[in-house]
Amino acid sequence: MDVDAATQTMIDNLPAKTGRGLDEWFAVVDSAGFEKHGQILSHLKNEYGVSHGFANLIAARALSRGLATTGDDLVDAQYAGRKAALRPLYERLVAEVTAFGGDVEVAPKKTSVSLRRTKQFALIEAPSATRLQLGLNLRSAAATERLRVAGGMCTHRVDVTSADEIDAELIGWLHEAYEEA
Structure with missing residues (x-):
């Protein structure tokens, strides 16, 4: 399975599975003010009931915004x-x-x-x-x-x-x- 395709599928499924799209989750993360992956992960899981997989995706993407990196x-x-x-x-x-x-x-x-x-x-x-x-x-x-x-x-x-x-x-x-x- 292509990891990038799997990630894109998760992003596409965010609204149906969590009630918000990725940009909306970025706003939630930004308003919470957390800067560490674990803090964001815990916040999304505990306060919003987001599953671990989706919370991990949101946290990773939120922290990597603007960082264009390759393998x-x-x-x-x-x-x-x-x-x-x-x-x-x-x-x-x-x-x-x-x-x-x-x-x-x-x-x-x-x-x-x-x-x-x-x-x-x-x-x-x-x-x-x-x-x-x-x-x-x-x-x-x-x-x-x-x-x-x-x-x-x-x-x-x-x-x-x-x-x-x-x-x-x-x-x-x-x-x-x-x-x-």
Whole structure:
């Protein structure tokens, strides 16, 4: 599924599902005065009964108004400054994953990059200047010292600090997550 098409469908469905169009929701967000995604999300859900998905869409779009960014811009921003040395590790992971098949979607966000097939199977983040954090969705995998249990949108996580750590074991976990997606 094309993410942009899915987003457009959600925007088109806003009036029927929430009673307001996107511009009307922008007015609500602006009048509330919140500047953080989580604050806007909570406000829309608690005060207006907007579902999580639509509230997330409204909050993200409200905060990104006027910011013309591309996926490349988002990745460039993630690996700027002190994190620039991590860019080759990111590029290597993406190259390994996209070799799995033509159905891999690389979807940059503000602070991470989602790797998807029919659903997200991995997430690459740079939480510090010294390591990447690779989130994996591996429902049946047992945790190890290296493959740690994670919370949130991924079941497991692996820290990557050097190219040597992008080895057969890590690629195997990525491929398993890809196959499960």
